[in-house]
Each structure stands twice: as C-alpha cells, then as structure tokens.
Amino acid sequence: MSGDAAPGAAPALLEAEELTKRWPGSETAAVDGVSLVLRAGERVALVGASGSGKTTLARLLVRLIEPDRGRLQLEGRDLLALRPEPLRRLRASFQLVFQDPLAALDPRTRIGRQLEDPLRLHGIVPRRERPQAVAALLGRVGLDPSLAARLPHELSGGQRQRVAVARALASRPRLLILDEPVAQLDVSVRAQILNLLERLRREEGLAWLMITHDLGVARVAADRVLVMDGGRIVEEGPTGAVLGAPRAAATRALVAAEMRLPEEAAVGPQPLTAPSVSPRTM
Amino acid sequence: MSATPLVELAGLRVRLPGPRGPVEALRGVDLVLGPGERLVLVGESGSGKSTLLLTLAGLLPAEAELAGTVRFPALGRPPLRGRELGLVLQDPFASLHPMLTVGEQIAEVLVTHRGQGWRAARAAAIGLLERVGITRPERRVDDYPHRFSGGQRQRIAIAMAVAAGPRLLLADEPTSALDTVIQAQILELLSSLVRERGTALLLVTHDLALAAHCADRIAVLYAGRIVEVAPAGPLLQRPRHPYTRALVATARDLGRLGGGPLTEIPGLPPDPTATPAGCAFAPRCAHALARCGTEAPAWSGDGRAGVACHLVPP
Amino acid sequence: MSRALARFARDPAPLAAALLLLLLAAAAALAPLLWPVDPDAVGGPPLAAPLADPAHPLGTDRLGRDVLARLLQGARVSLTVALAATAAALGMGALVGLLAGLAGGWTDEIVMRVTDAFQTVPGFLLALALVSVLGPTVTSIVVAIAASAWTGPARLVRAEIASLRSRDFVAAAVVLGMPRHEIALRLLLPNALPPILAYAGLTVAAAILIEAALSFLGLGDPNRASWGAMIAEGRAVLVSEPWLSIVPGLALLATVLAVNLVGEGLNEALAPRRARP
Numbered sequence: 006m007s008g009d010a011a012p013g014a015a016p017a018l019l020e021a022e023e024l025t026k027r028w029p030g031s032e033t034a035a036v037d038g039v040s041l042v043l044r045a046g047e048r049v050a051l052v053g054a055s056g057s058g059k060t061t062l063a064r065l066l067v068r069l070i071e072p073d074r075g076r077l078q079l080e081g082r083d084l085l086a087l088r089p090e091p092l093r094r095l096r097a098s099f100q101l102v103f104q105d106p107l108a109a110l111d112p113r114t115r116i117g118r119q120l121e122d123p124l125r126l127h128g129i130v131p132r133r134e135r136p137q138a139v140a141a142l143l144g145r146v147g148l149d150p151s152l153a154a155r156l157p158h159e160l161s162g163g164q165r166q167r168v169a170v171a172r173a174l175a176s177r178p179r180l181l182i183l184d185e186p187v188a189q190l191d192v193s194v195r196a197q198i199l200n201l202l203e204r205l206r207r208e209e210g211l212a213w214l215m216i217t218h219d220l221g222v223a224r225v226a227a228d229r230v231l232v233m234d235g236g237r238i239v240e241e242g243p244t245g246a247v248l249g250a251p252r253a254a255a256t257r258a259l260v261a262a263e264m265r266l267p268e269e270a271a272v273g274p275q276p277l278t279a280p281s282v283s284p285r286t287m
Numbered sequence: 288m289s290a291t292p293l294v295e296l297a298g299l300r301v302r303l304p305g306p307r308g309p310v311e312a313l314r315g316v317d318l319v320l321g322p323g324e325r326l327v328l329v330g331e332s333g334s335g336k337s338t339l340l341l342t343l344a345g346l347l348p349a350e351a352e353l354a355g356t357v358r359f360p361a362l363g364r365p366p367l368r369g370r371e372l373g374l375v376l377q378d379p380f381a382s383l384h385p386m387l388t389v390g391e392q393i394a395e396v397l398v399t400h401r402g403q404g405w406r407a408a409r410a411a412a413i414g415l416l417e418r419v420g421i422t423r424p425e426r427r428v429d430d431y432p433h434r435f436s437g438g439q440r441q442r443i444a445i446a447m448a449v450a451a452g453p454r455l456l457l458a459d460e461p462t463s464a465l466d467t468v469i470q471a472q473i474l475e476l477l478s479s480l481v482r483e484r485g486t487a488l489l490l491v492t493h494d495l496a497l498a499a500h501c502a503d504r505i506a507v508l509y510a511g512r513i514v515e516v517a518p519a520g521p522l523l524q525r526p527r528h529p530y531t532r533a534l535v536a537t538a539r540d541l542g543r544l545g546g547g548p549l550t551e552i553p554g555l556p557p558d559p560t561a562t563p564a565g566c567a568f569a570p571r572c573a574h575a576l577a578r579c580g581t582e583a584p585a586w587s588g589d590g591r592a593g594v595a596c597h598l599v600p601p
Numbered sequence: 602m603s604r605a606l607a608r609f610a611r612d613p614a615p616l617a618a619a620l621l622l623l624l625l626a627a628a629a630a631l632a633p634l635l636w637p638v639d640p641d642a643v644g645g646p647p648l649a650a651p652l653a654d655p656a657h658p659l660g661t662d663r664l665g666r667d668v669l670a671r672l673l674q675g676a677r678v679s680l681t682v683a684l685a686a687t688a689a690a691l692g693m694g695a696l697v698g699l700l701a702g703l704a705g706g707w708t709d710e711i712v713m714r715v716t717d718a719f720q721t722v723p724g725f726l727l728a729l730a731l732v733s734v735l736g737p738t739v740t741s742i743v744v745a746i747a748a749s750a751w752t753g754p755a756r757l758v759r760a761e762i763a764s765l766r767s768r769d770f771v772a773a774a775v776v777l778g779m780p781r782h783e784i785a786l787r788l789l790l791p792n793a794l795p796p797i798l799a800y801a802g803l804t805v806a807a808a809i810l811i812e813a814a815l816s817f818l819g820l821g822d823p824n825r826a827s828w829g830a831m832i833a834e835g836r837a838v839l840v841s842e843p844w845l846s847i848v849p850g851l852a853l854l855a856t857v858l859a860v861n862l863v864g865e866g867l868n869e870a871l872a873p874r875r876a877r878p
Contacts, residue, residue: 055466069772089781096778108769111788126778161555162332172777191331192493193530193571196537196551203548218467221541225549245544262471264496265542266523266535 050227117153319590373448615866698758802864
C-alpha cells in the first residue's frame with residue numbers, strides 16, 4: 006500500500022518493510038508490521054493518537070532502537086545490516102528532531118559546542134572554520150550568534166527548538182524525521198518554527214516525516230499523510246483526501262475530535278488603522 | 288447577564304517571587320464573571336493565566352503581593368474551596384489520592400460539604416461517576432485511581448470538583464495532558480455539566496481553538512494584562528487586538544491545506560521579570576506606533592468586553 | 602556548579618562544618634610548622650593533665666608523649682586514609698558502574714551480582730579481614746576500606762547511567778553520529794557525577810570511623826599515632842585520666858559530624874539543579 010500515493014518520479018530515500026517492535030513485557034507490538042516509503046523531497050505526516058506507536062516508529066526509522074523483525078533501507082543500503090562505524094557515518098544523511106528540545110540538548114554543554122558536534126563528527130568543516138560555521142548555522146535559524154556561549158536552560162523554548170533544528174541540519178541530511186517538533190512550544194512560537202522548517206526544507210531540498218497528533222500541523226506541513234493506530238498504518242493518502250474524507254475508524258475519530266475555529270464569517274476582520282496582519286517569514 | 292456578578296476583579300496586580308527576582312504576573316486585570324457563565328482565559332506560558340486562576344482559588348503562595356480588588360459580589364465573601372468553588376487541574380494523576388478509592392474521594396466531598404451520611408454519599412458518588420461517563424459505576428466505585436486511564440481520572444477529578452454543587456468551577460488546562468481524541472470528550476463533559484448545574488466556569492488554556500468550543504466569552508491575556516475580552520463569536524470572527532488577530536489567523540491557517548507560510552508573530556514573549564514601558568505586545572506588533580512603546584494603552588470597555596490597544600478606536 | 606556552591610554557602614551549618622574541616626586539614630598538614638613537637642618523643646612527665654603545662658596544652662600520655670602532637674598526627678593519618686580510601690572507592694565504583702550501565706545485558710548482570718556479594722559482607726568485617734591478611738600499614742588500610750566502600754558508588758553510577766541512557770540528549774547524540782566512547786565520557790559520566798559527589802561525604806565519614814575502629818582494635822599502623830589507637834590506649838586509665846580517651850574521641854566526633862554536615866549540604870545544593878528546568 007505504501008507505493009500507491011507516492012509521487013512516481015522521485016527516488017526512494019527510506020524504505021521500511023514489515024517493521025515490528027514489541028517491548029519486553031508487553032502483549033501487543035508497539036509497531037506492528039509497518040511498511041512505508043519516503044521519497045526525496047517529500048513532505049509526509051504521520052498522525053495518530055498517543056500510544057498508537059508513532060514515536061516508537063520514529064526511533065525505529067532512525068535506528069535508535071532495533072526492530073524485532075523487518076527491513077530498513079536508506080537509498081538502497083540495508084541500515085539494519087550496517088556495522089556501527091559505517092552506520093555512524095551514514096547518520097549524517099538522516100536526522101531526528103525531538104519533541105522536547107530542552108531534553109534533547111546536553112544540559113551542561115554550551116550551544117556552540119553542541120552545534121559544532123555534527124560538523125566535527127562528520128568532518129564537514131575544518132576545526133579553524135567551525136566558529137564561523139556555528140555562527141552561520143545560528144543565523145540560518147534566525148538566532149543571534151552570541152547565543153553560542155549560552156547553556157540550553159538559558160534559552161527560551163522556541164530558541165531551543167531552533168538550535169535543535171540547526172543541529173539536525175548541520176550535517177546536511179536529506180531526510181528529517183520530526184517528532185512533534187512544535188507540541189511543547191508556545192502558541193505564538195509554533196507558527197515561527199513551522200515556517201522556519203518549511204523555508205529550510207525548501208532551501209535544502211529535504212524530505213521529512215512530520216510526526217504529529219495535531220491535524221492542523223499535518224495539513225500545513227505534509228502533502229501525504231499516514232495514519233497510525235495500534236502500531237499499524239491504517240490509512241494513507243494525500244493529506245486533503247485523508248483528512249477531508251477519512252475512511253479508517255481511527256482517522257475518523259481524529260478528525261471528529263479536532264478542535265478548529267468555527268468557519269470565518271463573510272464580514273472578516275475589520276481593518277486596523279495600519280495595514281492588516283500579514284504573513285511574515287523572519 | 289445583568290444578575291449580580293459572581294466574580295469581579297478590578298485593577299488586580301500580583302507580584303510573585305521568582306528565581307531571577309520578582310515577577311509581575313498580573314499587571315492590572317479588570318474582569319467580571321456572571322453566574323453560570325463560561326469564560327475561557329487564553330494565554331501562553333508566562334501570560335499570568337494560571338496566576339489569575341490561583342488568585343481566585345485563594346491558592347497564591349504566601350509571599351505573593353496583591354494589589355487591586357478581588358470581589359465575589361454574589362456570595363459576599365470568598366468562596367469556600369470544595370463547597371462553592373471546584374478546581375480541576377491539568378494533571379489528573381496528581382489530583383487524586385492514590386491510596387483512597389475513587390468512591391471514598393467523591394463521597395468525602397459530599398460528607399464534608401453537604402453533611403451527607405457515608406451511605407448516601409456513596410450512592411451519590413455512583414451517580415456522579417455515571418454522569419461523568421464511567422461505565423458500570425457501581426462496580427468501579429471501589430477501585431483505586433491507578434485502575435483508571437488518564438482520561439477516566441480526569442472525569443473522576445471533574446466529578447469530585449462538581450460534587451458539592453459549587454457556584455464556580457476553575458479549570459487549569461484540564462485537557463492538555465490528555466490525548467486529542469479524549470480532549471474533546473472531556474471538554475464536552477465539562478461544558479455540559481456546568482450548563483445543567485448553572486455553575487460558572489473559568490477555564491484556562493493556551494489553545495484558542497479549544498476556547499472556541501466551550502466559551503461564552505473569551506479573555507486573551509498577554510504578559511499579565513487582558514488585551515481583549517469579548518463574547519466568543521465576535522472575538523473569533525472580528526478580533527480587534529493585533530495579538531488576538533494573529534492568534535486567530537494562525538489557528539485559521541492551520542485549518543487550511545498546504546499553501547504559503549503561516550501567519551506568525553515575530554519575536555519572543557516578554558521577559559516576565561521586566562515590566563515593559565508601553566504596550567507589552569508592541570515589540571512584536573506589526574502595526575506598532577511610536578506611542579505604543581512608551582504609553583500603555585488604556586482599557587476601552589468594561590469587565591465584560593473591551594480591548595486595550597492604541598490602534599483600536601474606542 | 603557555581604550556583605550549587607552559592608546554594609551551599611547560603612546554609613550556615615554545612616558552611617561552618619566545611620570551615621572546621623578546612624581548619625583541621627590545614628592544622629594536620631602544617632603540624633610540623635605549627636606545633637613542632639615530635640609525637641613519638643617522650644618529652645615530659647607521664648599523664649600530665651591538659652591545660653596545666655603550656656609545653657603540653659593537651660597533656661601527655663602514659664609514656665609522656667605530647668597529646669596535641671599525637672592528635673595532629675592522628676588527624677593526618679585519619680584524613681589521608683579517609684580521602685584516599687574514598688577516592689579509590691569512588692574511582693573504582695564509578696568505573697564498575699559505568700561499565701555495567703553501558704554494557705547492559707549479561708555483563709551488567711554478572712558485575713552487579715559481584716557487587717551484591719561484596720555488599721552482603723559487612724564493610725567493617727571485610728576491612729578487618731583484609732588488614733589482618735595484608736598487614737597493618739596505611740596502604741593496606743586504605744585498600745581494605747576502599748574494598749568495602751566501592752559498591753555504593755558503583756550501584757549509584759550504574760543507576761544514573763541507566764536512566765541517562767534513556768534520556769533524549771543521549772539519543773540525540775547517537776542520531777548525530779557520536780561514537781559510543783565519546784557519549785560515555787562526555788555525556789554520561791559528567792551527568793552521573795553530581796549524586797556521586799554528594800555520596801562522597803558519607804564515604805569519607807564511614808572511612809574515618811573504620812580507620813579509627815581498626816586502630817582501636819590494634820590493627821592500625823603501629824608506627825603512627827591514630828585517634829582510634831589513642832582512644833584504646835586511654836582505656837587503661839579511663840577512670841583516673843579520662844581525657845586521654847575523651848580528647849581523641851571528641852576530635853573523631855567533631856570530624857565525622859562535620860563531614861556528614863558538609864555531605865548533606867552538598868547533597869542539598871546539588872539536588873535542586875536536577876529538578877529545575
């Protein structure tokens with residue numbers, strides 16, 4: 006079923022086949038025979054209720070945890086068969102952004118050094134040029150280079166997630182897996198981060214798998230959506246079709262429970278004395 | 288809405304001690320809540336929404352400095368927690384006693400505040416459990432909290448909060464710890480319970496779309512001040528304050544497929560330890576005038592509806 | 602860390618205790634300069650009472666040796682043994698805990714069963730047995746105490762490592778392509794250390810007491826004065842000349858109390874950092 010909705014031409018980046026993971030002591034599998042294909046430059050969302058297996062799947066896809074069975078290929082290379090050192094080097098090309106940026110940054114290492122890590126680990130930038138490279142990375146995510154000297158707890162939630170995004174992009178990945186990247190952020194900061202992510206995705210030609218419980222995020226950040234329930238992918242297709250006319254029971258429940266603003270009235274907002282609020286991309 | 292108000296706040300200021308110096312959590316709040324009314328306070332972290340709720344519940348820490356007035360005209364005195372005021376908190380795991388059965392916990396409210404006997408209270412507890420949607424309540428009444436899911440626990444916490452028939456129910460992000468599918472059910476339950484009992488509801492959330500689902504009126508809080516209050520419909524259809532407009536626009540963008548960038552509010556929420564000279568939103572406002580940075584906008588309106596912005600004609 | 606120090610300094614009791622320990626350590630280290638009296642020389646009449654003769658402010662023992670000089674030498678032995686034993690125990694414990702926590706699986710299982718075995722033997726008995734076998738020297742006392750004290754830090758480090766390994770920033774480092782040894786040394790170990798430092802206070806106090814108890818039983822280094830041995834020597838004249846036991850006893854009590862207070866203060870100062878966002 007995974008091949009159906011994918012745009013035909015783009016080559017497959019990541020292919021998972023029948024991935025299964027059961028946690029010790031649990032009767033049911035957290036991820037139960039999931040197959041999917043992510044193609045170059047594609048925007049895919051993975052939605053589902055909590056406990057549906059989204060995060061476990063994300064961690065399987067980046068090989069943070071070992072599946073009980075199944076196959077996993079990155080651009081044709083078997084990720085599960087790779088020895089530690091080649092796998093470590095290959096990690097430059099697929100990255101994960103975590104839900105809670107404070108938890109995902111080392112509490113006792115300064116931001117600058119944490120941003121240097123991927124540049125050093127993958128030999129991307131020679132040592133002498135790293136400070137400028139770090140400043141450039143911070144600039145790309147809209148942060149002042151002076152933040153390099155700070156510790157994670159000295160930053161706001163939005164700034165931390167920008168740092169985490171910068172760190173994930175430092176090694177020039179082709180695939181980004183984002184695990185609820187805006188769920189822990191303040192409402193007024195969510196749109197900033199989503200816009201930033203989309204801008205960077207275009208600039209880098211990235212593909213992403215956006216994991217979210219928020220259908221609104223799926224709507225703006227994905228062209229194709231996978232719906233997960235009970236460890237399985239129960240529905241898949243273009244975002245508009247799946248969320249507009251859900252077929253699987255789990256999708257219907259998600260769509261029914263979504264809280265949206267009531268339809269806009271014909272009148273619309275009255276103009277302010279200055280021009281009305283316009284989309285901004287800074 | 289012309290009945291004696293249940294809650295009346297005027298010029299409320301609250302200063303709390305913080306690790307980096309005192310925090311002006313509330314900087315002059317005027318607000319009126321009528322009996323049976325459902326008011327939703329929308330704000331981000333640090334906006335002062337939880338402080339406002341704690342002030343009403345009488346649960347501010349002893350070191351808090353208060354100025355302005357907090358009155359409960361319909362009661363003539365502060366409400367008694369548990370009897371006249373119910374509280375539903377974010378974390379349903381923290382609000383139930385782990386070593387008492389849920390029946391005992393609900394019955395205790397009735398025995399303490401309604402003077403009922405334990406036998407009658409237990410029967411009433413079963414009725415309440417049924418009302419909040421616990422299936423087969425006569426069998427679950429003697430279970431301990433750990434036997435229930437997060438959503439069920441929040442239902443039980445709601446049953447406890449409304450057991451004594453309070454006049455005012457305060458709810459602090461009651462669904463943000465729950466799964467999306469459960470969120471809507473819990474909100475529906477809260478909303479219908481207060482409706483049928485004539486209880487006033489003050490619910491605090493960061494989510495404007497959630498507010499749209501259970502509010503008669505919405506108050507938008509930013510950096511310790513209410514920037515706009517209005518009945519839910521007009522506020523969502525014709526937001527007046529630039530902050531509210533941006534929030535509404537972002538929420539609407541998230542309802543649309545793909546397309547261009549989302550409406551975004553640039554910058555960061557203000558540092559709570561620093562009191563801004565003018566309008567707290569001015570540094571992030573796309574329309575700010577020179578005076579916005581120096582002169583705090585006056586409140587145009589009353590405790591029921593109004594807006595604080597130099598750009599909005601009174 | 603500097604914030605933890607500031608928190609530590611805010612509480613008067615641990616601060617006073619820390620000052621007392623610093624004074625004691627300085628006095629012990631500078632004893633030859635401050636009180637240049639040979640602790641083993643017979644320099645006066647036997648059993649002189651304290652505060653009577655300015656040449657012997659704390660009196661003399663049964664052989665006429667100066668009690669103050671012996672007390673200071675005892676402090677050197679006591680503190681050296683305690684610090685060396687604690688350092689050895691923490692080093693050993695951290696290493697074992699790190700390996701067990703990192704390896705997991707069978708290695709972890711075996712290492713932890715060995716740790717259990719050590720822990721089932723009371724620490725003092727183990728030290729007693731080891732000193733009897735190795736002979737009464739300062740080194741063997743240090744080894745004996747460390748051999749019984751490394752298990753606590755080992756369990757603590759292992760538990761910390763196990764919980765740190767499941768934290769997101771460690772997962773993030775794996776995803777970034779950080780090699781295992783760098784994750785262990787740069788992320789896991791430094792983040793696992795604060796609770797160990799707080800634990801060090803307890804170990805130092807216990808080591809001081811074990812050293813005193815060993816020398817009380819005559820298993821101390823016979824060539825050096827030691828508080829435990831001094832208490833034991835005073836026993837023979839306990840009724841007529843009680844100060845001979847009381848003076849070293851008070852020194853022991855004050856030192857152990859101070860170490861415990863400092864350890865507790867450190868614990869308090871380091872703990873909130875972990876709860877805070």
